[in-house]
Every structure is written in C-alpha cells, then in structure tokens.
Amino acid sequence: MSHLTNFEAFLLLSVLKVALVLVITLMGVAYTVLLERKVLGHIQNRWGPSRVGPFGLLQPMVDGAKLFLKEDLMPTAVERPLFLLAPVIALGCALISVAVVPFGAVTRVNGVDLFEVANVNIGLLVILGITSIGVYGIALSGWSSNNKYSLLGSLRSTAQVISYELALGLSLVGVVLRAQSLNLRTIVDSQSAHGILSWNIFGGFQFVAFFIYLMAAYAETNRAPFDLPEAETELVAGYHTEYSSMKFAMFFMAEYGNMITVGCVATLLFLGGASSPFGHLIPAFGGAVVQAFLSVFWFVLKVFSFLLLYIWVRGTLPRFRYDQLMGFGWKFLLPLAMANIIVTSFVLALRG
Amino acid sequence: MQLALFIIFGALALGGALNLLFQRHPINSALSLVVVMMSLAVLYWSLGAEFLAAAQVIVYSGAIMVLFVFVIMLLNAGEEERTHGSRAAYAVGIPGAAAIFCLLSFVFLTERGLGKSNVGGDLGNGVDNIAAVSQMLFTKQLLPFEVTSILILVAILGAVVLARKEQ
Numbered sequence: 001m002s003h004l005t006n007f008e009a010f011l012l013l014s015v016l017k018v019a020l021v022l023v024i025t026l027m028g029v030a031y032t033v034l035l036e037r038k039v040l041g042h043i044q045n046r047w048g049p050s051r052v053g054p055f056g057l058l059q060p061m062v063d064g065a066k067l068f069l070k071e072d073l074m075p076t077a078v079e080r081p082l083f084l085l086a087p088v089i090a091l092g093c094a095l096i097s098v099a100v101v102p103f104g105a106v107t108r109v110n111g112v113d114l115f116e117v118a119n120v121n122i123g124l125l126v127i128l129g130i131t132s133i134g135v136y137g138i139a140l141s142g143w144s145s146n147n148k149y150s151l152l153g154s155l156r157s158t159a160q161v162i163s164y165e166l167a168l169g170l171s172l173v174g175v176v177l178r179a180q181s182l183n184l185r186t187i188v189d190s191q192s193a194h195g196i197l198s199w200n201i202f203g204g205f206q207f208v209a210f211f212i213y214l215m216a217a218y219a220e221t222n223r224a225p226f227d228l229p230e231a232e233t234e235l236v237a238g239y240h241t242e243y244s245s246m247k248f249a250m251f252f253m254a255e256y257g258n259m260i261t262v263g264c265v266a267t268l269l270f271l272g273g274a275s276s277p278f279g280h281l282i283p284a285f286g287g288a289v290v291q292a293f294l295s296v297f298w299f300v301l302k303v304f305s306f307l308l309l310y311i312w313v314r315g316t317l318p319r320f321r322y323d324q325l326m327g328f329g330w331k332f333l334l335p336l337a338m339a340n341i342i343v344t345s346f347v348l349a350l351r352g
Numbered sequence: 353m354q355l356a357l358f359i360i361f362g363a364l365a366l367g368g369a370l371n372l373l374f375q376r377h378p379i380n381s382a383l384s385l386v387v388v389m390m391s392l393a394v395l396y397w398s399l400g401a402e403f404l405a406a407a408q409v410i411v412y413s414g415a416i417m418v419l420f421v422f423v424i425m426l427l428n429a430g431e432e433e434r435t436h437g438s439r440a441a442y443a444v445g446i447p448g449a450a451a452i453f454c455l456l457s458f459v460f461l462t463e464r465g466l467g468k469s470n471v472g473g474d475l476g477n478g479v480d481n482i483a484a485v486s487q488m489l490f491t492k493q494l495l496p497f498e499v500t501s502i503l504i505l506v507a508i509l510g511a512v513v514l515a516r517k518e519q
Binding site: 129132151 | 379383386390402403406407409410413414415418419421422425426482
C-alpha cells in the first residue's frame with residue numbers, strides 16, 4: 001500500500017472494515033436464528049432444522065430466499081410512509097451499534113485499528129442512545145399498522161423498553177465507575193490485568209450489576225421471559241402482525257441483531273472484552289497475527305456463550321404477566337441497581 | 353468537515369422544525385421534532401460537546417419524545433382541524449416573533465465571546481469532557497444542580513398525586 005497516500009489508505013481500510021463488519025454481523029444474525037432453532041429443538045427433545053445442508057447448516061440461506069420471494073402485502077388502512085419506515089428504523093438501529101464495539105485487541109495497520117470500526121470516547125453512551133432510538137421502530141410499526149393487536153403490542157413494548165432502560169443504564173454505572181471512562185477500549189483494558197480474576201463480573205464484584213443487566217437486556221430486546229410485545233397467545237404476533245415478506249424479516253433480523261449487540265456489550269463490560277481468560281498464565285505464542293486472531297476468538301466465544309444463555313432462558317422460563325414485569329423492573333431491579341451504585345462508589349472511595 | 357456537518361444538519365434541523373409546524377397529524381409533528389433533536393445532537397458533537405450530544409439523544413429523542421409518541425398513540429389523536437385562531441394571536445404573534453428574531457440576532461452579532469465559547473475543544477483535539485462537565489456540576493454549580501433535582505422530585509410527586517385514584 002506504499003503508493004497510496006495516508007488518507008487514501010485510511011479511507012480504503014475503513015470502508016473495507018465497515019463492509020466486512022456489516023456482512024459478518026448479518027451472517028451472525030442468520031446463524032443465531034439457526035442456533036436458536038437447533039438448541040431449542042434439543043431442549044425440547046427434537047432435532048431442529050436438519051434437512052438443508054449438513055446438520056441443517058444452509059437453513060438460514062433458504063429462509064432468507066423464502067422471505068425475499070414471498071408476496072409483499074400492503075394492508076389497505078395503513079399509514080403508508082411510517083409503515084415502511086418502521087422496519088428500517090428497527091434494523092438500522094440494531095446494526096449501527098456494532099460500529100463502536102471493539103471486537104479484538106488493538107491491531108494497527110497503517111494507523112487504522114483493524115478490530116474496531118470507530119473508537120469513540122463515549123462509546124457506551126452511543127450504544128445506549130442508539131438502543132433508545134430503536135424503540136421508534138416498534139412503536140411506529142404498531143401504530144401505523146392500524147390493527148389493535150399491533151397497537152397493543154407496540155404500546156407494551158414501548159412501556160417495557162422505557163422502564164427497563166433505566167435499570168439497564170444504572171446497572172452499567174458501577175462498571176463505568178471502576179473504569180473511570182465511557183470509552184469501551186478503556187473499559188476493556190481496565191479488566192485485562194489478571195485474566196478472569198480481574199473481569200468485572202468476578203474480580204470487580206459487579207455480579208449484581210451483571211444480573212440486573214441480564215434481566216434488563218432480556219426485556220430491552222423483547223425476548224422470553226419478557227416477550228409480552230409479541231405474546232402469541234394474546235396478540236397474534238404483536239407489533240409485526242401486519243408485516244410480511246422482507247419487512248417482517250427486517251424486524252426479525254433486528255431482534256437478533258439486538259441480541260448480538262447486547263451480548264457484545266455484556267462481553268465488553270463484564271467479561272473482559274477480547275482479553276483471554278487466562279491472562280498472562282499462558283505465554284504469547286505464534287506471533288502477532290495468531291495473537292490478534294486469538295483475541296477475536298475469545299470475543300466471539302464470549303458473545304456466543306451469552307447467546308446460548310439467552311436461548312437457554314427462552315427454552316426454560318415461562319412468560320411473565322404484565323404487572324409482574326412492571327413490578328419487577330421498577331420495584332426490584334431499579335432499587336437494586338441504585339444500591340449497587342452506592343456500594344460500588346463507597347468501596348472505590350474507601351480504596352482511593 | 354465541521355462546516356459541511358453544520359450546513360447539512362443545520363438545514364435538517366430547520367427543515368424538521370418547519371415540518372413540525374406544517375404537518376397536520378400530531379405523530380408526524382412529533383417525529384419531525386425527533387429529527388430536530390437528533391440534528392441538534394450532531395451539531396453539539398461537531399462542537400466537541402460529545403457528552404451533551406449523547407445526553408440529548410438519550411434523554412430527549414430516546415425518552416421524552418418516545419413518551420410523546422406513546423401518548424399520541426394511546427389517545428389515537430386524529431388529524432388537526434384548521435381553525436382561525438384568535439385575533440389577538442395574529443395581532444401579537446407576528447410582531448412578537450419579529451422582535452424576538454431581531455433581539456437574538458442583535459445579541460449574537462454584538463456579543464463577540466459567543467463565537468469562541470467551546471464546551472470541550474474542537475473535533476481535531478477533542479478531550480474527554482465528561483470529567484469537565486461533572487467537575488463543574490458538582491463544584492461550582494452544585495446548588496442549582498441540587499435544586500433542579502428537587503424540582504423534578506416535586507414534579508414526580510405531583511404526577512403521583514394527580515394519577516392516584518380517589519377511594
């Protein structure tokens with residue numbers, strides 16, 4: 001790349017990076033769906049998808065083709081512009097947040113960090129902000145569908161997401177207090193001293209915060225046991241009842257994209273990001289390239305186990321009732337998160 | 353770069369604000385307001401105030417406007433009807449708006465310091481301004497900060513009192 005100027009190399013690498021991360025995230029979304037169907041199948045003592053390709057591995061491709069080829073229905077009484085805009089907002093917000101996630105150790109080529117699209121010094125707030133914008137996708141889809149089930153689903157979802165956003169945000173404050181920064185790289189670095197022992201969930205004694213984050217994340221992504229916005233027994237399919245074909249697929253992908261984002265945030269904040277759980281117990285081997293890919297491997301492994309936990313919970317727990325959901329969020333998680341902040345800052349003040 | 357961002361998002365904010373006034377349906381107006389808030393956030397960010405930008409997005413676009421949209425959806429508000437407002441509004445409104453515009457432009461043009469006030473450095477050498485903001489809030493501005501939080505507490509209590517059903 002010697003014949004390129006610095007700026008051209010930067011631009012080229014950045015565009016490549018964005019394209020690659022986008023493609024990998026979309027593939028991740030597709031295969032998370034397959035993972036969920038497989039694991040749920042095994043939990044319920046059946047095989048899950050097994051016909052297309054070896055072990056059903058090509059199932060996501062076939063699903064994608066099916067959704068593309070389906071007829072795109074447009075109900076007559078919908079609010080057309082908003083009806084079209086809603087899935088775009090939902091999917092857009094789900095995919096944008098990956099931009100600030102550092103998914104590997106710092107690896108510079110021509111001054112460009114390979115394993116992070118953008119290093120922003122308020123990365124955590126950016127993710128929270130994008131998540132809070134994602135609510136519009138669901139809210140508008142329900143309202144513009146002109147269907148009572150959709151409207152009820154989206155009202156439930158909006159109320160649920162707003163309520164749990166507080167607990168979610170407050171649960172992260174303990175981690176931020178420990179790292180003294182909102183930059184995701186700095187937060188990861190603050191947990192990389194002694195491997196697994198210095199991760200926030202163990203060494204940082206932030207397991208209460210992790211528990212709150214886990215609960216709030218299930219509610220934020222509308223997943224079981226808090227999947228009331230799309231409770232089949234009551235609301236047909238909730239906010240996306242009137243959507244078909246690719247527009248439905250966009251909501252579907254947004255849900256799984258949000259799961260991956262939540263997994264990434266949990267990994268970065270509580271599980272040490274891309275650092276190895278063994279710390280410096282194992283000496284670095286294989287040169288710089290192997291080490292760089294090893295860090296990505298650890299990151300992907302942590303996100304993968306988080307996704308497995310998600311699916312496991314979905315296969316195990318029954319759905320909450322709506323008043324239980326609200327009571328749990330406001331009366332239990334929120335005070336607990338505040339208590340965690342007070343105790344953490346007290347301990348930090350005593351030590352510092 | 354900064355100028356381009358300013359022109360694009362300043363135009364977007366203005367367009368959103370005009371759309372807010374001209375739209376007949378409340379939900380479209382509310383969404384235009386969201387566009388205005390987001391463009392303002394980008395403008396804050398391009399001035400180096402990234403914490404303010406994030407707070408703007410999370411608090412205004414992400415929480416307050418969602419509640420607006422929520423209420424509009426719950427009430428199922430239809431399109432507004434066009435009425436002739438009171439005569440007093442016409443008599444006072446246009447001169448009043450002109451006066452405010454003149455006053456603001458006078459202040460902006462005469463006050464030299466305003467152009468230079470940077471919340472936290474420029475894009476090029478951006479520094480972490482969360483520390484600066486919190487230092488300011490908890491030392492010099494402590495009293496106003498605490499009084500504001502008590503004001504919000506009072507507002508919450510008022511809402512609870514209003515919402516409680518009489519037995």
